[in-house]
Amino acid sequence: MKNIISTAWNSWLKPHKESILLFDSIAAASEIALMLNGQWDGCNGVIIAKCDEIAVNTASLLLEATWCYQGASKAVLDRVTADEILRRYAIGERNFVNANLRCAVLASVKLSGINLSYAKLSWADLSQANLSKADLTAADLSQANLSGADLISAYLMRTNLKGADLQQVSLRGANLTSACLSEVNLTHADLTGANLALADLRGANFHECNLSGANLTGALFIESDLAFALQ
Incomplete structure (x- = not known):
C-alpha cells in the first residue's frame, strides 16, 4: 500500500x-x-x-x-511568398516554423538566425543566401538550390537535402546529424568542423569538398566518393 x-x-x-x-x-x-x-x-x-x-x-x-x-506532415501553412518572409523578417520576426515555401525564390537574401524548422522548401532557390545560424531542423530542402549559401553554424538535424545543389556552400560548424544528403552536389563545399553523425551521404559528390574536422560517426557513404574530398 x-x-x-x-x-x-x-x-x-x-x-x-x-x-x-x-x-x-x-x-x-x-x-x-x-x-x-x-x-x-x-x-x-x-x-x-x-x-x-x-x-x-x-x-x-x-x-x-x-x-x-509538431513534426507531422499535415497542417502545413498556406504558401508564404518570398516578399512576405522578407517583410516580416525586416520587422524582427524570426519564427517561420512549418512554413510552405516550396519553389520560393530567395536567392541572395539575408536571413541569418531565421527559424525554418519543419518548413517546406523543396525546389526553392536559396543560392548565395545568408542562412548562418538558421534553424532548419527537419525541413524539406530536397532538390533545393543552395549553391554558394552561407549556412555557417546552422541547425540541419534530420533535414532532407536529397538531390540539393550545395556547390560552394559554407557549412562550417553546422549540425547535420541524421540529415539526408544523398545525391547532393558538394563540389567545393566547406564542411569544416560540421557534425555529420548518422547522416546519409550515399551518392553525394564530394569533389574538392573540405571535410576537415567533420564528424562522420555512423554516417552512410560510399568510400570511393570520399576519395575526392579534402580531409
Whole structure:
C-alpha cells in the first residue's frame, strides 16, 4: 500500500511533458492558445501542458482549422511568398516554423538566425543566401538550390537535402546529424568542423569538398566518393 501511494505521489509531482501543436492558420493558433490556455509561439504553433485532443478538435472545428503534433506532415501553412518572409523578417520576426515555401525564390537574401524548422522548401532557390545560424531542423530542402549559401553554424538535424545543389556552400560548424544528403552536389563545399553523425551521404559528390574536422560517426557513404574530398 505504501508503495502504491508513493508511486502515485511521484507521478503527480512529476512534470507533464508539454505538447507542441501546429495549425494551418496563424490566426487560428493565436485564438486556440487563448481558448485552451496555451502558449502561442507567434507563428502557427501552440504549446500546451497537457493535450486534450477532444478540446483541440472542438476548437479547431469552430475555427475551421486543421492541426497536428509538431513534426507531422499535415497542417502545413498556406504558401508564404518570398516578399512576405522578407517583410516580416525586416520587422524582427524570426519564427517561420512549418512554413510552405516550396519553389520560393530567395536567392541572395539575408536571413541569418531565421527559424525554418519543419518548413517546406523543396525546389526553392536559396543560392548565395545568408542562412548562418538558421534553424532548419527537419525541413524539406530536397532538390533545393543552395549553391554558394552561407549556412555557417546552422541547425540541419534530420533535414532532407536529397538531390540539393550545395556547390560552394559554407557549412562550417553546422549540425547535420541524421540529415539526408544523398545525391547532393558538394563540389567545393566547406564542411569544416560540421557534425555529420548518422547522416546519409550515399551518392553525394564530394569533389574538392573540405571535410576537415567533420564528424562522420555512423554516417552512410560510399568510400570511393570520399576519395575526392579534402580531409
